[in-house]
Amino acid sequence: MNSREIIARRVALEFQDGDVVNLGIGIPTLAANYLPEGVQITLQSENGMLGMGPAAEPEQATNDLTDAGGNPVTILPGGCFFDSSVSFGLIRGGHVDKTVLGALEVDANGNLANWMIPGKRVPGMGGAMDLVTGARKVIVAMEHVNRNGSPKILQDCKLPLTAKNRVSLIVTNLAVISVKKGGGLVLEELAPEVSAEEVIEQTGAPLEISPNLKPMPILD
Amino acid sequence: MNSREIIARRVALEFQDGDVVNLGIGIPTLAANYLPEGVQITLQSENGMLGMGPAAEPEQATNDLTDAGGNPVTILPGGCFFDSSVSFGLIRGGHVDKTVLGALEVDANGNLANWMIPGKRVPGMGGAMDLVTGARKVIVAMEHVNRNGSPKILQDCKLPLTAKNRVSLIVTNLAVISVKKGGGLVLEELAPEVSAEEVIEQTGAPLEISPNLKPMPILD
């Protein structure tokens, strides 16, 4: 199982039947492939849809039905469409149960930085700030360290924030870490063949070890 | 021609082809019956419709299609429905060209009082404050004096206001009076068989007499 699959499979276990979920592009989107049996979720796409389905086949593709990446997609039975102001009303108003996003950095206070690197890359925040501010539960799904092997989980984010104090769970290829209300990180689960020491070493903030520390329940 | 008809006929001449108009209950609503030839207007009803048509026949009446008085009504071809937030978006956003309302009092600064009499009658403002604040042109249509014969056009309203400085034209059974930007009333037109002196006498604020003072152009 590769890193992406480990993360996606573990994120999928966070979903409960009936949840409305917005998934960021990349690893978060993969999570929808690993839903536990009996769990049905409704995908919200911030460009204006609930009940988003799989990518459209070439012959049904239209620019009037696209996902948040602009790619032709489908809608499932029971879904519906709305404009951007309503879409972000749903997001900001707490009508999205969970959002899963990638991060450049996430910190011990649940702060998230995922939208810009000053002087280097300023793509714009898109819908990320609203999603992280408004969704009931914010889950970060990412590789534990960056390409240079440096920690992405820090005591304090150095990059410009996406939102403050909003992340409550971090799922990586190495571990599941929860963020305590009021701050502080707790190591909850370990990926297959990963030790607590390894996780501590690759994390840029102190980790409390959960008394119930366990392996990620992803192997089935 | 009775007072109500004089007022309604004169108000109707204010409408231009293509206007979006919201008409208050009573005399203002009658104005739609006297549209000049070639003038087509779209009626906005603040409970959620553009293109309001005549009252519904008993057999087509439904509570899912009513006017702002709660009475069953029809919609004309080219009309459409929307919710209250959109309806008042149209009103507040300047997308209604003209609104015509009754008044308890109107004054030399274009202030309007038409929603409450303290200690006596507090029905609520309904949509009146938004209409008077947001419509591009606010026309007051009313009897010149109240039931006791006292002026309703005053130097300063005494009753609680509906909105400040928004009325630009007053059409009564005696006269047409315009409100100057920055304040001041100008007698523009006289109803049939009414003299300027009579109007001045029954008005509670100084009236400038227009150099173009003329009879109301309502007889056809």
Next chain:
Amino acid sequence: MKNKVFSAQEAVARVKDGDHVMVGGFLQGGTPDVIVRELIRQGKKNLTVTSNDTGREGCAVYDLVFAGNVDRIIADYIGLNPRTGQMMIENPDSVQLFPQGTLAEKIRAGGFGLGGILTPTGVGTIVEQGKEKITIDGKEYLLELALRADVAMIRAHTADEAGNLIIRGTARNFNVVMAFAADYVIAEVDEIVPVGELDPDQITIPGTLIDAIVKGG
């Protein structure tokens, strides 16, 4: 899929004494009469009701106010309900009036996660009392705060079993914004169809907002 279809009795049983209940509709247009009358039948007490108006004779909200179930009212028009007028005389704080467009925006803000909105409506009138005034480019606005409730009772024409609603005609009124602005949302409908029968382009209110569907009269 969770079942969302309930009897009026079951759906309204979850409302608690003292709850703030938003009721959609505009006079007799587009009101959820069956579930509002069920509030009376179940004798819910000390309610706060937010509604465009408190109805006229024959309306369910009119009867709810007369039945004495309501301690506090938020509305824009109460002129056809003498009992509401009497409440206001006896205790001015028991009835709070807002301009209709302001009330719609307050509820929308509550449901959309906004803290409030700036509106020019009410500037220079008694509506501005106690409110913050903010001047932008020389124009004055009132800061009107968001409004939410414990319960929303709304009406639609058709629901699917997932709660997606289609509202017809002028019945959208306050029903749409209220669906976003309460913790528990009951929709009274004429017709319930299986999921997949409604055209996703025609759905007025997303089903994910709806907790209970009740078939009305």
Next chain:
Amino acid sequence: MKNKVFSAQEAVARVKDGDHVMVGGFLQGGTPDVIVRELIRQGKKNLTVTSNDTGREGCAVYDLVFAGNVDRIIADYIGLNPRTGQMMIENPDSVQLFPQGTLAEKIRAGGFGLGGILTPTGVGTIVEQGKEKITIDGKEYLLELALRADVAMIRAHTADEAGNLIIRGTARNFNVVMAFAADYVIAEVDEIVPVGELDPDQITIPGTLIDAIVKGG
């Protein structure tokens, strides 16, 4: 009834150099490509463009920015248009970024006659720079001001000759709020039908807001 149906050339001729133009769409979804490209063809200069994004290769807004017609951009996402990124490096004031939900609300406020809205989005981030912060019940909000434009270019599927629009699928995006927020609104559509053919319950945007209808590709 006034004629509202024009060629792209006629409709876009009314846009002036220096105008602020809002363009509906979301990347390649629901964009009014024909009329945006007509801005390039007519060589309109010094435009300000407000749009969700500045497109990716193949998008009309992408080409508009590359063609040099645009001096200033207001958007929430510019990551797939290197020319916009370059503008931002050369002159940081030439590109203004807002969170997507904030941008939608700012435009809606502009069209709906509101002065602005209070949003929690952006609190504690660089988005709050230069903005008023207002605390309500212990929670902080940013005051985000209304945004209007001279011109809105939007896309719909069907128009009637009065300008009533039906938009399909996810193409509603920014097209809906922009229709309210500009002095001159051009709608690009696939199909134009006589007045009376559209179901009034299904109309996405009222025709009274639309000044010009252009039949697209």
